[in-house]
Amino acid sequence: MKARIVAETLVKGITVNAIAARHGLRPTRISDWRRKAREGKLVLPADKNAVFAPVKLAVPAIAAPTPPVPVTTIDLLKGDVTIRLAGDTPAARIAEIVAAL
Structure with a gap:
């Protein structure tokens, strides 16, 4: 339940205060859960609307070594x-x- 509530606060335009009021909780409690989620101590549910973009890696150009200044x-x-x-x-x-x- 904590993770689901934290996930609700991650929606753009939604405030922690609004979510806290809807669930009858104090905003500080939800902020504490959000901190735990950032630290990896609270696992959030998967977002069904998440879209992954393809990644293309560019081959870095090899720079010629600069000779040391004599x-x-x-x-x-x-x-x-x-x-x-x-x-x-x-x-x-x-x-x-x-x-x-």
Whole structure:
């Protein structure tokens, strides 16, 4: 019965207050049931008027990979000290140098 009442509130132009008055319930009770339905805790009856539209999936265009922007140098700064490294310095090596600073 709860699910049927909730289903009635899903009709366009129908308000929760109108359905609550028709069934002699408080609107908050029906709103609570609607929340449970959204959370999957209350299963609604199937809508006999539901129409399914066919779905067509488009094949996504494969984008060419963008080449990385070349970095010519990496500057590590600590106080007055600047350490300039080549842009292709491995991340592990950079981490070692930063840890040593």
